[in-house]
Amino acid sequence: MTTPAQADIGVIGGSGFYSFLDDVTEVPVTTPYGEPSDALFVGELAGRRVAFLPRHGRDHTLHPHRINYRANLWALRAAGVRQVLGPCAVGGLQEKYGPGTLVVPDQLVDRTRSRAQTYFDGEERADGQRPNVVHVTFADPYCETGREAALSAARGREWEPVDGGTMVVVEGPRFSTRAESLWHAAQGWAVVGMTGHPEAVLARELGLCYSSLALVTDLDAGAETGEGVSHAEVLEVFRENLGRLRTVLFDAVAALPGTRSCGCADSLAGFDPGIALP
Ligand SMILES: [Zn+2]
Numbered sequence: 001m002t003t004p005a006q007a008d009i010g011v012i013g014g015s016g017f018y019s020f021l022d023d024v025t026e027v028p029v030t031t032p033y034g035e036p037s038d039a040l041f042v043g044e045l046a047g048r049r050v051a052f053l054p055r056h057g058r059d060h061t062l063h064p065h066r067i068n069y070r071a072n073l074w075a076l077r078a079a080g081v082r083q084v085l086g087p088c089a090v091g092g093l094q095e096k097y098g099p100g101t102l103v104v105p106d107q108l109v110d111r112t113r114s115r116a117q118t119y120f121d122g123e124e125r126a127d128g129q130r131p132n133v134v135h136v137t138f139a140d141p142y143c144e145t146g147r148e149a150a151l152s153a154a155r156g157r158e159w160e161p162v163d164g165g166t167m168v169v170v171e172g173p174r175f176s177t178r179a180e181s182l183w184h185a186a187q188g189w190a191v192v193g194m195t196g197h198p199e200a201v202l203a204r205e206l207g208l209c210y211s212s213l214a215l216v217t218d219l220d221a222g223a224e225t226g227e228g229v230s231h232a233e234v235l236e237v238f239r240e241n242l243g244r245l246r247t248v249l250f251d252a253v254a255a256l257p258g259t260r261s262c263g264c265a266d267s268l269a270g271f272d273p274g275i276a277l278p
Contacts (some may be wrong), residue, residue, distance in 0.1 A: 037054055074202075083260070093185040106166075166188070
């Protein structure tokens with residue numbers, strides 16, 4: 001079964017990114033990995049077809065450790081998407097990266113522990129198909145073209161972004177202890193989040209371009225001197241910055257090239273994945 005292409009760019013983020021677009025079509029997608037976080041919300045932006053997927057569900061009921069990341073990336077690819085932007089909220093690990101900082105990371109450290117993070121585990125799927133084990137290259141986890149689009153979009157709106165830096169992704173749902181946070185900061189890592197992985201590696205396994213726009217909503221426990229993060233503070237800073245993040249995101253969509261010249265599409269070159277990709 002093939003699904004007609006609905007979109008070529010995917011945005012994984014909250015409902016605040018698409019809710020005011022004209023003419024958004026809701027496209028339900030099912031996958032061999034179960035249900036994605038929600039239907040895809042497909043609309044047109046800067047002449048491109050864009051599929052928005054609310055990472056936490058439209059009512060924000062899915063917490064980071066409960067998100068079906070495999071279904072989400074699979075659903076986007078099944079809809080025709082080949083380039084993905086993953087905006088997310090993060091904590092700053094360095095004092096210079098305070099609330100309102102926009103980081104376009106170039107590296108990632110995975111400290112999640114209970115999330116399925118491969119399609120190619122050699123295990124039989126529910127539909128009887130069995131993927132082979134594939135070892136994709138992940139030295140540079142983000143698409144450089146996508147990063148450039150995000151950086152130029154931010155600069156164009158006079159929001160000077162941090163170009164590069166490491167995002168450490170923790171399991172959650174709790175925030176870090178002070179010791180964990182100090183340790184992350186001591187490594188020189190820039191920001192800490194809960195959703196940036198395994199999104200990145202699953203996109204790579206499917207040959208998708210993936211890059212992240214990480215909005216700092218608070219200083220993590222090791223980088224500030226108070227009581228640590230509260231969820232209410234995080235939400236407040238996110239709300240304050242949503243408008244300009246949306247503007248930058250839309251400019252980044254417009255800046256993505258129609259034809260890919262990066263190597264992301266070749267991530268499975270030389271491997272037999274054993275299953276057909278959508
Ligand atoms: Zn790419």
